[in-house]
Amino acid sequence: MNLKQLSDILNLSQTTVSRALNGYPEVREATRRRVMEAARRYNYTPNTRAKGLATGRAMxxxxxxxxxxxxxxxxxxxxxxxxxxxxxxxxxxxxxxxxxxxxxxxxxxxxxxxxxxxxxxxxxxxxxxxxxxxxxxxxxxxxxxxxxxxxxxxxxxxxxxMNNRRAFARATRHLIELGHRRIALLNGDESMDFAARRRAGYEDALREAGIRIDPSLIVSGEMTESLGLQAAGEMLDRPEAPTAFLTSSIVIALGVERAGFRRGLAIGRDLSIITHDDALSYLPNGSDEPLFTATRSSVxxxxxxxxxxxxxxxxxxxxxxxxxxxxxxxxxxxxxxxxxxxxx
Amino acid sequence: MNLKQLSDILNLSQTTVSRALNGYPEVREATRRRVMEAARRYNYTPNTRAKGLATGRAMxxxxxxxxxxxxxxxxxxxxxxxxxxxxxxxxxxxxxxxxxxxxxxxxxxxxxxxxxxxxxxxxxxxxxxxxxxxxxxxxxxxxxxxxxxxxxxxxxxxxxxMNNRRAFARATRHLIELGHRRIALLNGDESMDFAARRRAGYEDALREAGIRIDPSLIVSGEMTESLGLQAAGEMLDRPEAPTAFLTSSIVIALGVERAGFRRGLAIGRDLSIITHDDALSYLPNGSDEPLFTATRSSVxxxxxxxxxxxxxxxxxxxxxxxxxxxxxxxxxxxxxxxxxxxxx
DNA sequence: CAGGATATTCAAAGCGCTTTGAGACCCGCC
DNA sequence: GGCGGGTCTCAAAGCGCTTTGAATATCCTG
CATH class of the missing domain: 3.40.50.2300 (Response regulator)
Structure with a gap:
């Protein structure tokens, strides 16, 4: 069903029908209703391509x-x-x-x-x-x-x-206030702007507190579970293991958690984790009480x-x-x- | 830049230009090359809407x-x-x-x-x-x-x-061959066809082996980490806890794993897990050796x-x-x- | 009821492209 | 040199819609 067919049925010109449908004022109310009604009846929907051509907008x-x-x-x-x-x-x-x-x-x-x-x-x-x-x-x-x-x-x-820098500065500060000094950052690929800013925030807070920035505690890469598992695993096996992790995504945090479990560390006691939480629908951060302490912003x-x-x-x-x-x-x-x- | 402008520049008709561009035979090779060249030079791309209108295909x-x-x-x-x-x-x-x-x-x-x-x-x-x-x-x-x-x-x-039924039957059979009798199924929402088929496969294998289907070992719902954590947690605390879990997604399996960790159970020894693995890029099933035994099919x-x-x-x-x-x-x-x- | 204002409706021109049917051009052959 | 056949190119008609500018009804006033 196209405009011409519809207007033929209605015994109106295409112009009138088009105007009626698009809410122009030069159409009597009764006519408009009649047109609308017929459009619905015959399931008429204007062709997007044609409309786009005429109006110059692709919608x-x-x-x-x-x-x-x-x-x-x-x-x-x-x-x-x-x-x-x-x-x-x-x-x-x-x-x-x-x-x-x-x-x-x-x-x-x-x-x-x-x-x-x-x-x-x-x-x-x-x-x-x-x-x-x-x-x-x-x-x-x-x-x-x-x-x-x-x-x-x-x-x-x-x-x-999202204010990545401030979010990660706050999270880092929170860990520092809890007494942590060796805080690891498991970040996304730092050629991505968001990851660079998160790192900047992390460094801001450390500097502010007079804590040396230890490059060996910073890892960036693809944000997968295995990144968390491997990086945290390696760090936790060091003599001077970090006591807290800051991660750029829940998936990484799950990996960190697992690395902790494997070593018999209790999360929240032996090992602290803060993650960024994008509030993804299929990866909820716990159901009632949040699993992870997190900087949260719904993507x-x-x-x-x-x-x-x-x-x-x-x-x-x-x-x-x-x-x-x-x-x-x-x-x-x-x-x-x-x-x-x-x-x- | 539209077709008319391009053809004006080339001193050709729109037809000729259009034909040259679309590979019709009635154009001399030299002309076609000249047209192609100009199209590239002036960065001409045919307008999709117009093309769609004319050809009736939306591409x-x-x-x-x-x-x-x-x-x-x-x-x-x-x-x-x-x-x-x-x-x-x-x-x-x-x-x-x-x-x-x-x-x-x-x-x-x-x-x-x-x-x-x-x-x-x-x-x-x-x-x-x-x-x-x-x-x-x-x-x-x-x-x-x-x-x-x-x-x-x-x-x-x-x-x-994907042959969900056969995949889950095979996985269940595998667990049965390993000696498991109490096998739980953590499935997706069973009004979804894929989940219904997976359950059918699971039941096929149990029936085949003469194992009673225990509805209390079957949970279906949203495939999240917390589904795995909660359902597995609850089941593991029963006197007659399941020894194996079959899950419909890696995220659920991660939850099951965590429930196991929390109870001090070693995965692969105290507790077996097979999951379906959609081979998602951001949720790899381990890096070299697979973390989970899995039915895998790349989505x-x-x-x-x-x-x-x-x-x-x-x-x-x-x-x-x-x-x-x-x-x-x-x-x-x-x-x-x-x-x-x-x-x- | 003429005359102008107002309310409706219309025909036709575009939007940028493809494609048809026809015309121009060139070649070689008899 | 004229003619048939191939090769190229062209103008114009659509595709389905909006929108302009003009035409026709309709209404109101004096």
């Missing part, structure tokens, strides 16, 4: 997920982010076009997305430190919004980020907000670029406690 | 993820699936349109997708037992392919599934294959509906061993 947003050739890991966070974004899109009739693109063809892909005209805007995922894609997107002229930030980019650009909420901001800036292109910084909560669970006596 | 595939209102959990498996599917799409120039749709508006959403004409086909995720969406999609007439199957649907429909591979099958059946609508069944591997890790002596 869809592109999400481009970088896929490293080296470690082809799709960030598990992504699913929740998308869920949140989707909420905003569904509410406004937008579609979500997803592309997973290998690093080496990213630039080309962004250019194509612009030229092909099938998205009205782009959400940029997984920004690196000094990420060149930001400049590229500005150059292309397609509206965009960065989920995260990129240190080292001077110009202002639209973003929504789903971030997804929703990102989508809202991008849609708003598409609707109003002259507004200044949106920039938002979410703060994480520090929630206390059962994985932290005072540093063991002998270590104070 | 994109819709993935509809059901989002239960009750437990808003996005299956973590989904990320890897999409990654796989993406590989097939990128190779053929298709886009991936994603929608997360609450259960109660699914039917409407499928209808709209059809009418709006912005996808050429649909991948149906998360089929339930007797899933009515399959009938709906057939009625709508849009090409589709089910990832999984739906028991209780009589007509043939295109699908790609990413499944994604790639689903996409390929759907694209093939779009290209050739008269072919019989593709139906494929993947077999899972049973890989032996360190989480299984003979049943403890006293229990034999």
């Amino acid at each position: 869809s947003i592109g999400h481009v997920i970088p896929l490293s050739r080296k470690h082809e890991i799709l960030n598990p966070v992504f699913g929740d982010f998308i869920t949140g974004a989707s909420e905003a899109y569904v509410a406004t009739g937008y579609d979500l076009v997803l592309s997973l693109v290998p690093d080496d063809v990213q630039a080309e892909h962004y250019r194509n997305l612009g030229a092909k005209g099938n998205v009205d805007g782009i959400i940029l995922h997984g920004p690196l430190v000094s990420d060149s894609r930001i400049e590229l997107l500005r150059e292309i002229g397609l509206p965009f919004l960065v989920h995260g930030r990129s240190s080292g980019i001077e110009e202002t650009y639209p973003y929504l980020d 789903r909420e971030a997804g929703r907000r990102c989508a809202e901001l991008l849609l708003a800036s598409i609707a109003n292109p002259d507004a200044p670029p949106p920039q938002e910084l979410l703060e994480a909560d520090l929630i206390i669970g059962r994985s932290t406690g005072p540093a063991p006596r002998k270590d104070i | 994109s595939i819709g993935h509809v993820i059901p989002l239960s209102r009750k437990h808003e959990i996005l299956n973590p498996v989904f990320g890897d699936f999409i990654t796989g599917a993406s590989e097939a799409y990128v190779a053929t120039g298709y886009d991936l349109v994603l929608s997360l749709v609450p259960d109660d508006v699914q039917a409407e959403h499928y209808r709209n997708l059809g009418a709006k004409g912005n996808v050429d086909g649909i991948i149906l995720h998360g089929p339930l037992v007797s899933d009515s969406r399959i009938e709906l999609l057939r009625e709508i007439g849009l090409p589709f392919l089910v990832h999984g199957r739906s028991s209780g649907i009589e007509e043939t429909y295109p699908y790609l599934d 990413r591979e499944a994604g790639r294959r689903c996409a390929e099958l759907l694209l093939a059946s779009i290209a050739n609508p008269d072919a019989p509906p593709p139906q494929e069944l993947l077999e899972a591997d049973l890989i032996i890790g360190r989480s299984t061993g003979p049943a403890p002596r006293k229990d034999i």
Whole structure:
């Protein structure tokens, strides 16, 4: 069923039907009702492509997920982010076009997305430190919004980020106040901006407390269970083992916990853990009382907000670029406690 | 840059340029090269919407993820699936349109997708037992392919599934051969088809061995770490505790493991665990030797294959509906061993 | 009830592309 | 040198929608 068929049935012109459907004022109420009614009856839905061609708007947003050739890991966070974004899109009739693109063809892909005209805007995922894609997107002229930030980019650009630095500084400070001195950091890949900022926060707090930064207590890499298991295992076997771990994701923390279990260490007593918790739906941090003490910030909420901001800036292109910084909560669970006596 | 501008620059008609670009034979090679060259130089990419309008093909595939209102959990498996599917799409120039749709508006959403004409086909995720969406999609007439199957649907429909029943029967048999008699099953929500089949496989093997099926050893629900922790914890505290667990996902298995740790049980000796392993990129089952004994089937591979099958059946609508069944591997890790002596 | 204002409706031009049917050009052959 | 056949190129008609500018009803006032 297309517009012409519908208007023929109604004995109206296409113009009138279109206007009636799109809420223009030049249509008598009775006519509009009649049209609406018929549209529903015949299950008429305007063809998106044709509508897009005519209006110049694609009614869809592109999400481009970088896929490293080296470690082809799709960030598990992504699913929740998308869920949140989707909420905003569904509410406004937008579609979500997803592309997973290998690093080496990213630039080309962004250019194509612009030229092909099938998205009205782009959400940029997984920004690196000094990420060149930001400049590229500005150059292309397609509206965009960065989920995260990129240190080292001077110009202002639209973003929504979580205050990683402050969150990790707070967490580190909390451990220090509990008497811990040897605090390990198991971080994500530090070429990613978020991980670099988390490390900066960790170092801020240590410096502040006059604690030497020990590079042998810092590991960064893919955020998997085995990273936690292996790195923590190795560190715990040292004579001067850390008494506390700060980890960038719950999955890593689970690995640390296991390394502790294997060595007969009680979590929260012999060994403290604070993790960042993205509040992923399928990895809840305990059901009632949180398992891990954690800096928590819902990535789903971030997804929703990102989508809202991008849609708003598409609707109003002259507004200044949106920039938002979410703060994480520090929630206390059962994985932290005072540093063991002998270590104070 | 659009076709007209490009053809003006080249002093050619739009037709000629279009034909040159799309590989039609009526263009001299020299001309074609000249056109190609210019297209690259000016970074011309045909507008998808316009092309779609003219050809009637959207060059994109819709993935509809059901989002239960009750437990808003996005299956973590989904990320890897999409990654796989993406590989097939990128190779053929298709886009991936994603929608997360609450259960109660699914039917409407499928209808709209059809009418709006912005996808050429649909991948149906998360089929339930007797899933009515399959009938709906057939009625709508849009090409589709089910990832999984739906028991209780009589007509043939295109699908790609993993042989869940056989996989779980094999795993259960393996435990039985190791001497286990009290084997618990921690399953996904059994209104989902895959979970129902897994349970059937588990029961097949028990029946075969003449072991009574004990409903108190079967739990199904959301596949989270805490499900594993709680269900296993509760079972292990019984006088007649199970000696082995079969779980539907690694996350559950991690929970079981933790419940074991907490009770001082050695995994692989006091307690055996077999899990299904979707080979998720961010949840590797150990780095060299597998942590868990597992039935393994890469969901990413499944994604790639689903996409390929759907694209093939779009290209050739008269072919019989593709139906494929993947077999899972049973890989032996360190989480299984003979049943403890006293229990034999 | 004429005349102008207002409320409705219409025909037609685009949006950027593909594709059809026809025309121009060039070649070699008789 | 004219003609048939191949090779290229072209103008124009759609694809389904929005939107402009004009036409037609309808209504109200004096």
